[in-house]
Amino acid sequence: MTADPGATERAVFEIRGARSRYAMRTILDGVDLTVGAGQLVGLLGPNGSGKSTLLRAVCRIHRVTDGSFRLGGTDLHRLSPRARARVLAYVPQGTPGPFSLTVTEAVMLGRTPHLGLRPTRTDVARVRAVLGLLDLTDLADRHVDELSGGQAQRVLIARALAQEPTVLLLDEPTSALDLRHQVETLHLVRALTERRRLHTLMAIHDLNLAARYCHRVAFLHEGRIVACGPPTEVYRPELIERVYGLPVEISHHRGAPEVRPGLLPDSAPFPTG
Amino acid sequence: MLAAAALLLLVAGVTAVAVGTRDISVTDVVHALWTRTFHVPVTPEELSTQTVVWELRMPRVGLAVTAGAGLAVAGVVLQGLLRNPMVSPFTLGISSAAGFGASLTILFGQAGGRGGITLVASALGMALLCAGLLLGLSWLRQASPVTLILIGTALTYLFQALTSTLQYVASEHQLAEIVRWNFGSVNAATWGQTVAVGLPVGVCLLVLGWQAGRLNAIAFAGDDAAHALGVNVARTRLVCSLIAVMLAAVVVSFTGVIGFVGLVAPHIARLLIGADHRFLIPFAAVTGSLLVLTADTVGRTLFSPAVIPVGIVVAFLGAPLFINLILTRRRQFL
Numbered sequence: 001m002t003a004d005p006g007a008t009e010r011a012v013f014e015i016r017g018a019r020s021r022y023a024m025r026t027i028l029d030g031v032d033l034t035v036g037a038g039q040l041v042g043l044l045g046p047n048g049s050g051k052s053t054l055l056r057a058v059c060r061i062h063r064v065t066d067g068s069f070r071l072g073g074t075d076l077h078r079l080s081p082r083a084r085a086r087v088l089a090y091v092p093q094g095t096p097g098p099f100s101l102t103v104t105e106a107v108m109l110g111r112t113p114h115l116g117l118r119p120t121r122t123d124v125a126r127v128r129a130v131l132g133l134l135d136l137t138d139l140a141d142r143h144v145d146e147l148s149g150g151q152a153q154r155v156l157i158a159r160a161l162a163q164e165p166t167v168l169l170l171d172e173p174t175s176a177l178d179l180r181h182q183v184e185t186l187h188l189v190r191a192l193t194e195r196r197r198l199h200t201l202m203a204i205h206d207l208n209l210a211a212r213y214c215h216r217v218a219f220l221h222e223g224r225i226v227a228c229g230p231p232t233e234v235y236r237p238e239l240i241e242r243v244y245g246l247p248v249e250i251s252h253h254r255g256a257p258e259v260r261p262g263l264l265p266d267s268a269p270f271p272t273g
Numbered sequence: 274m275l276a277a278a279a280l281l282l283l284v285a286g287v288t289a290v291a292v293g294t295r296d297i298s299v300t301d302v303v304h305a306l307w308t309r310t311f312h313v314p315v316t317p318e319e320l321s322t323q324t325v326v327w328e329l330r331m332p333r334v335g336l337a338v339t340a341g342a343g344l345a346v347a348g349v350v351l352q353g354l355l356r357n358p359m360v361s362p363f364t365l366g367i368s369s370a371a372g373f374g375a376s377l378t379i380l381f382g383q384a385g386g387r388g389g390i391t392l393v394a395s396a397l398g399m400a401l402l403c404a405g406l407l408l409g410l411s412w413l414r415q416a417s418p419v420t421l422i423l424i425g426t427a428l429t430y431l432f433q434a435l436t437s438t439l440q441y442v443a444s445e446h447q448l449a450e451i452v453r454w455n456f457g458s459v460n461a462a463t464w465g466q467t468v469a470v471g472l473p474v475g476v477c478l479l480v481l482g483w484q485a486g487r488l489n490a491i492a493f494a495g496d497d498a499a500h501a502l503g504v505n506v507a508r509t510r511l512v513c514s515l516i517a518v519m520l521a522a523v524v525v526s527f528t529g530v531i532g533f534v535g536l537v538a539p540h541i542a543r544l545l546i547g548a549d550h551r552f553l554i555p556f557a558a559v560t561g562s563l564l565v566l567t568a569d570t571v572g573r574t575l576f577s578p579a580v581i582p583v584g585i586v587v588a589f590l591g592a593p594l595f596i597n598l599i600l601t602r603r604r605q606f607l
Contacts, residue, residue, distance in 0.1 A: 109502065181557075
C-alpha cells in the first residue's frame with residue numbers, strides 16, 4: 001500500500017451507513033467511507049451515482065434517512081450548524097450570481113461561522129493569511145466576476161480555508177477549468193491537505209487526474225462504495241467497466257495508472273445520417 | 274462614504290424645507306425650528322413661517338426620506354435574496370396590489386383623500402395579501418427564486434387587471450382619483466404618516482443590519498454554500514423577505530406607487546459602494562432617500578405652484594442617472 005499518512009494519527013473522518021432517498025429513488029444505499037488526516041480521497045463514479053449527494057449529505061444540505069458522520073468522537077450532525085461550519089467546509093461547484101464581491105469580501109464570507117456582527121482584527125488577519133497562501137493577494141480588490149476560471153476556483157477554496165476547517169469537501173473543483181488550471185487546483189488541494197492535515201473528500205470526474213493526486217479513491221456505483229483504496233490497487237479494468245458501462249484499457253505511466261476509454265459496444269445508440 | 278452621503282442627505286433635507294412656493298432662508302428655517310422647539314414667543318409673520326416649515330415642509334421631507342429609504346432597502350434585500358438584478362417591490366406585485374386596495378376604497382368607500390385611514394388600511398391589506406400569497410406559494414412549493422419572480426409578475430398583472438376593471442366602472446371623479454393615487458406622491462404628508470412609515474423602516478434597518486452577514490452568504494455563495502457556512506438559510510430567507518415585502522407594502526400604502534426607486538436605488542448604491550450588504554443596506558437607504566427627496570423638491574419647485582407627483586419625477590431623474598452610471602462604469606455592470 002502507498003503512503004497513507006494520518007490514517008492512524010489524530011481523529012478519522014468517518015461516514016457510516018449513509019442512506020438517502022429522493023423522490024422515491026434510492027440515491028445513497030449504505031455508504032461507508034473513512035478519510036484520515038492529511039489524506040485526499042477522490043470520490044469517483046458516473047453522473048447520478050450520488051457523489052454530490054454524499055458531499056451534500058455530510059454538511060447536511062441534503063438530509064439522509066440514516067447514517068452517521070463522525071470526526072473522531074464528534075458526531076458532526078449533532079453540532080449546531082455554526083459549530084459544524086467551523087469543522088466542515090464545503091466547496092460547491094461555482095454558482096455565479098448576478099452581483100459580485102471583491103476577492104477579499106468573498107473570502108471573508110468564509111469567516112461567517114466565526115463572525116459576530118462585523119469582522120474583528122482576527123478575521124481580517126485570517127483572511128489576509130489565506131489570500132497570501134493561495135497567491136491571491138494581488139487580486140484582493142478585484143471583483144470575483146473579473147477573474148479567470150482558475151482564479152475564481154482559488155477564491156472558493158480560499159473561502160473554505162477561511163473557515164479553518166478540519167474536514168474539506170470539494171464538489172468537482174476542476175470541472176470548469178482548462179488543463180493547466182485543473183492540474184494547478186489539484187496540486188493545491190493536495191498540498192493544502194498534507195500541510196494542514198485536513199481530511200479532504202473530493203468528487204471528481206477525471207480518473208487520470210484523480211489517480212495522480214489522490215491518496216485514495218472510492219468508486220460510487222448505484223449508491224454504494226464498490227471499491228476503495230490507493231489508485232494503483234483499485235483501478236482495474238473490470239471494475240471501471242462495471243461502474244461506467246464502458247470497456248477501458250489501463251496502463252501505468254510514472255507510477256500512476258492511466259485509463260483510456262475503449263470503444264462503445266455496437267449496440268450503443270448512434271445518430272444515423 | 275456613508276457619512277458623506279448622510280451629510281448630503283441632511284443638506285438636501287434643509288434645502289428641501291427652505292425652497293418652495295414661498296422661499297424661506299436657511300437661517301429662517303433654523304430660527305423657526307428653534308422657536309418652535311423651545312416655545313419662544315414669535316411675531317405673527319414668524320408664526321406663519323413656523324407653520325409652513327413645521328406643518329407642511331418638514332413632514333413632506335420626512336415622508337420622502339423614510340419612503341425612499343424603505344423602498345430602496347426592500348429592493349436591495351429582494352435583489353440579494355432572489356439573486357436577480359431585475360427584482361423590485363414593483364415587479365413582485367406588491368405595488369400593484371396596494372394600488373388595487375386604494376382603488377377599491379376610492380370606488381366603494383368614503384376615501385379621506387391620500388393618507389386617509391381607510392385608504393391606507395385597504396392598500397396595506399391588499400399589499401400584505403399579495404405578499405402573503407407570494408411567500409406562501411413559494412414556501413409550499415419550495416420554489417426557486419425564478420419561480421417566485423414569475424409568480425410575482427403574474428400577481429402584478431392580476432392586480433393591475435383588477436384595478437383596470439375598477440377604473441372601467443368608476444365615475445369620472447373616481448377615475449381621476451385612482452389615476453392620481455397611482456402616480457405616487459408625498460403631497461399632504463403629515464407627521465403621523467412620517468412616523469407610521471419611519472418607525473417600521475427604522476426597526477427593519479436594525480434587524481437587517483443584524484442579518485446582513487447571513488444575507489451576504491445567501492446572496493453571494495448560494496443557498497447550499499450558505500448552509501455549509503452555518504447559516505440557517507430557510508429562516509434567514511423567511512425573515513428577510515418578510516421584512517422586505519412589509520416595508521414595501523407600508524411605504525406604498527402611504528405614498529402610492531413610486532415604482533422606480535426600489536429597482537434603481539439599490540443599483541446606484543451597489544455601483545458606488547459595492548455589494549457587501551453590511552454597507553450596502555444603510556447606503557442604499559440614504560440613496561433612496563436622496564432620490565425621492567430630490568425628485569419631490571424638483572417636482573414642486575420646477576413648475577411651482579403646480580406640483581408634479583414624485584413618482585413621475587423620480588423616473589425622470591433616476592433613469593438618466595442610472596443609465597449614465599451603467600455606461601460610465603469601467604467594469605462590466607453586474
